[in-house]
Amino acid sequence: MSYDCKSPADLLKTIADDKIEVVDLRFTDLPGLWQHFSVPPSALDIAGLTDGIGFDGSSIRGFQEIQESDMLVVPDPTTAFLDPFTEARTLVLVGNIRDPVTGQPYSRDVRHIAQKAEAHLKATGTGDVAYFGPELEHFIFNDVRYDQGTNFGYYEIDAVEANWNAARRDRPGLGHKLRPKEGYFPVPPADALQDARSSIVLHLEKVGIPIEAHHHEVATGGQGEIDMRFATLTRMADNVMVYKYVVKNVARSRGMTATFMPKPLLGDNGSGMHVHQSIWKGKTPIFAGDGYAGSSDVMRYYIGGLLKHAPALLAICAPTVNSYRRLVPGFEAPVNLGYSARNRSAACRIPMYSPDPKAKRVEFRCPDPAANPYLAFAAMLMAGLDGIRNHISPGEPIDKNLYDLSPEERKNIASTPGSLEEALAALEADHEFLLQGDVFTEDVIDTYLLYKRAREIDELRLRPHPFEFFLYYDI
DSSP states (O other), rough: BOOOOOOOOOOOOHHHHHHHHEEEEEEEEESEEEEEEEGGGGGGGGHHHHOOOEETTTTTSSOGGGGGGGEEEEEEEOEEEOSSSSSEEEEEEEEEEOTTTTSBBBBTOOHHHHHHHHHHHHTTTSSSEEEEEEEEEEEEESEEEEEEOSSSSEEEETTTTBGTTOSSSSEEEEEEBBTTTOOOOOOOOTTHHHHHHHHHHHHHTTTTOOOOEEEESSSSTTTTEEEEEOOHHHHHHHHHHHHHHHHHHHHHHOOOOOOSOOOOOOTTOOOEEEEEEEEETTEEEETTTTTEEEEBBBHHHHHHHHHTHHHHHHHSSSOTTHHHHHHHHTSSSSSSSEEEESOEEEEEEEEOOOOOGOOOOOOOOOTTSSHHHHHHHHHHHHHHHHHHHHHHOOSSOOOOOOSSOEEEEHHSSSSSSSSSSHHHHHHHSSSSHHHHGGGHHHHHHHHHHHHHHHHHHHHIIIIOOOHHHHHTTOO
C-alpha cells in the first residue's frame, strides 16, 4: 500500500490513522545496497522528520570514518509505503543523508547526487525533466550453495525449470525444461515462474509502482524481467530499490532466492539493465524530430555523449568484476559503441515501437542491475548533457548485426571495456563531465574508485567463487 504524503505532518497523521506500529527508515550506500533502521512511532515528531534522525555512518560503505560517524537521515514523505513483508504494520520511508554539524546535504549521499543531476538539467536550460525507464533482469533460483576452505571451494545453483535437471532421478521427471538461450518466452509449464513474477507485480503495484509487463527472459534456470513504467530520475532510482527488495522477498517467501548478479550462469545470457531515457521541456519531448529514426539533433548529441563517455560510465553502470563476464561479444549484451534504430547489438538503440513523439527515447543497453541506480542514472544524464553541450556527434548509425561484421568493418567501431579495472581507469581519466554543476564531486569519484578497486581485489583473490561474493554483497 502506498500513501499520498507530502509533509512531515502528513506522515504523522498517516502513522496515527493507519495504526502504524514500526517506521523503517531507508537509504542507499555508495555501492548501491539499501540500508535501514527502524523506530517506533512514539520516537518521531515534526522536528525529527524535518531535521533528520541520527545514526552511525561509520559502518556504511563509502560514508564516514569512525571519528566523524554521526549522520542524519531526513525522510522524504512522498516515498512512504506499507511494507508488505513484515509482521508488524511497518511504514517505509526513503531518506536523504545530512551532515549534523553543517546541516548541509551529505556530498556522498547518492540520492542527493541524483537530485543534483535533475537540478543541473534545469539549470542548463536544455529541459525540465529527465525520464528513465530501466529494464532490470534477474534470476530466481531454487537452491544456492557455496563454501570455501583451505583445501576446497565450490558454488552450486539449481533451478527446477533448467535443462541441467532433465536427467535427475531424485524427483519426478516431467520434462518441459528450458534449454540455454531458449527462455524467451514460452508459456508454462516450461516457464515455471509465471506465478512468482505475477506475485511480484501485484506487490509492486500495491506499494505504488506501476508495471507495464513481465516475462521470462532468454536464459534457462529462472531468468525474468519485470518492466516498470518510466518515472523521473530520482523517483525511478527509488523505485529500483523497492523493485529489488520486492523481487528478493517474494522469492524468499516462496522458498526460492533471487539475484541481480550480472552473469550467474556459464554459457548462457546474463542479466542486464537496459535504460530508456528521454528529456522533456514543458510539454515538448525534445528527443523527437525529423532525423534518423525520428530523432532530433538534441537526441543524437545526447547519444554522442553516452557513446563518448561509455568506458567511464561503465565503471558506474557495470560496476563489478562479474559485469564483464556479461559484456562479451556474441551475447545479447552489446559491446559495440554505436547506435541504431532497431539493432540490439548496438550500445544505444532508438526504439521504434510507436511513431508518437512522446515515445521517442534512447535505450542505453550496456548497464547491468548490479549498478547503484542513483549514480548510474545521474551519470548517464550527465554524459548525455555533455554531448548536447558540446554537440558531440554519435557518427553514422549502424543497422547491420554488429556481430556479423567482418574484421575490416569492425575495426572502426569502439568497444566497451573488457574488465572492471579498464572501466575504473577510464573513469579516473574521464570524469570532468560528471563534475559539471557540482553534481558529482572529486571526493565522490575518489571514494568510489578507492572502494571499487579494493573490492575488485577482494572478488578476484579472496572470494573467487562468484555466488559467495554476490550474495555477500546482496546483489
